[in-house]
Amino acid sequence: MVRGKSAERMSMNRPDVVEALPRMVVDPPAAPTxxxxxxxxxxxxxxxxxxxxDPAARTEEFLAAHGLPLHDLARPAPRxxxxxxxxxxxxxxxxxGALLAGxxxxxxxxxxxxxxxxxxxxxxxxPPAHPGPPTGWWRGPWTESWTPRQHATAxxxxxxxxxxxxxxxxNLVGxxxxxxxxxxLPALARLGRLPGARYGGxxxxxxxxxxxASPETLIELRGGxxxxxxxxxTRPATAAGRADLLASAKERAEHIMIVDLERNDLARIARTGSVHVDDLFAVRxxxxxxxxxxxxxxxxxxxxGLADLLRAVCPGGSVTGAPKLAALDHIAALEPVGRGASMGGLxxxxxxxxxLGLTIRTAAVDREAVHVWAGGGITWDSDPDAEVAEAAAKTAPVRATLA
Structure with missing residues (x-):
């Protein structure tokens, strides 16, 4: 693992040795098919x-040192x-992302x-050969970061x-x-193949x-x-659920708040007057x-440049709230553990x-445990028990795939 400047210099000059998990999967989300x-x-x-x-500046510098200069995204180089x-x-x-946003x-x-x-x-x-067939996969019981009552209290x-x-x-996340x-890794790969996973990998x-298995675009840039x-x-994928979502004043108001926030985020890095909404409240x-x-x-x-782009859009408005900095203060005060791999960009x-996709519907593993996260946006009209149930509905397919 790269730690400190001496390790960073080493990785700038040669590929790192990648080890510790039984097999390696080279299938990053959004890679060209x-x-x-x-x-x-x-x-x-x-x-x-x-x-x-500054991780944004250092990311841009590292990519430029390896043949990917992203200093002027309005004039992209050939593929x-x-x-x-x-x-x-x-x-x-x-x-x-929170650090980049201040x-x-x-x-x-x-x-x-x-x-x-x-x-x-x-x-x-x-393609590199796998060292052997996967070993058996066993996942133990889940330990929650908060109880349903604690979630409702938040x-x-x-x-x-x-x-x-x-x-x-x-936005509150458990x-x-x-x-x-x-x-x-095979279980994580199955997760990336869930239906609707635009950023599966x-x-x-x-x-x-x-x-x-994220369906959500944090930021895409092509051709300037x-x-x-x-x-x-969110609603269950039934005819009644679709009708209820389209008719919900609460969901529409919550959605439009975030559309306005993200319009403002893009306006900070866009040509004056060029921000527009192509499709509003489409059901997918x-x-x-x-x-x-x-x-x-x-x-x-x-x-x-890439660094300024990341500072403008991270963390995503749909997983923070509005105003973004004030929402981050409440998130830090109310959530019992960090968001880890979730609610970021990948x-x-x-x-x-x-x-880059927004890392909702995402799981992570380290040497000890597998981790999942889920949450939802809270407005004045939110019902605490309904918000707890919505978070459970979002994480259920992820947990089932990791069984």
Whole structure:
């Protein structure tokens, strides 16, 4: 694991030795389809708060040193060729995003994971062979970070803050962990194949792995166009559930608050007057749930670099609340454990642009346990028991896949 500046310099000059989990999976979310199965790691960099420095700036510098200069995203370079670096997986935790936004990082990460990881890939015509068949996988019982009553009490605390005028909306997230034995990577790979997982895939490191089944776009940039697709509003994937979601004034108000917040986030890094909403409150399906999604686009401002882009959009508005910094204060005060791999960003960057998913519907493993998270946005009209039930509905397919 990369720690400290001496380890960082070493990883800048040669691929890291990747070890500790039984098998390695090279299938990062949003990697180009023609390249999957042909990717080989060239170099990596990992960051934890003890390493210091600005993780956004250091990410941009590391990528530039490995053939991926992302200093002017309004003028993307041509896509990669076979004999050059293909691209890189990029992961930022919610805590790293909070730091970039100038807010509190919140409670400690319950998983032994870096807060930022960048893995640069090239191509190979001979995919690396797995060292052997996977070992048996056993997952023990879940231990929750809070009880349903504690979760409901936190919802009431947010409603009180809204009543006082401190915030308009706060996203609350709970966590659960379970011990495991054997190889967790096939289970994480199954997670990435869940229906509706636009950002399905697995990212691994020394002693850790993240499996993602996210349907939500944190930020995409192609051809100088920025796109974000916030998701807010959930119902069971039935005809009645769809009708109820479309008719819910509470869900629509919650959703539009976040659309406005993310329009403002994009406006900080976009050409003046270019921000527009293409699709408002469209109902999409993920597993057995309907979810409301909007699409917001803008043209990147001249000279926009990766670091400034990450500072503007992280952490995602749909998993923080509005106003974002005030919501982060309440999140840090109310959530009993950190968000770890959830509610951050995970995806792919290359010379042609960026495609990062928001790490909802995400699990992580370290050497000791498998971790999951789930939550929802709280507004004045929220019913505490309904919010607890919604979080359980969101995490149920993830937990079932990890059984």
């Amino acid at each position: 023609p390249c999957r199965g042909r990717l080989v790691e060239r170099a990596r960099w990992e960051w934890r708060p003890a390493d210091g420095g 990669h060729h076979h004999d050059t670096v293909c691209g890189a997986a990029l992961y930022l935790s919610a805590a790293a 807010g509190p990082a919140g409670a400690a990460n319950p998983a032994d994971l870096p807060e930022v990881a960048v893995v640069v890939y090239g191509h190979t015509d001979t 919802v009431d605390a947010v409603r009180q803050a809204i009543g006082h005028g401190d915030v308009y909306q706060v 966590h659960a962990a379970a011990p495991y034995t054997g190889d967790p 697995v990212l691994t490191g020394p002693g850790w792995a993240i499996g993602c 166009t920025l796109t974000t697709r916030p998701i807010k509003g 399906r993920w597993c057995d749930l309907w979810q409301a999604e909007s699409t917001i686009r803008a043209h990147a401002a001249d000279g926009l 995806g792919w960057v290359d010379a042609g642009g960026i495609d």
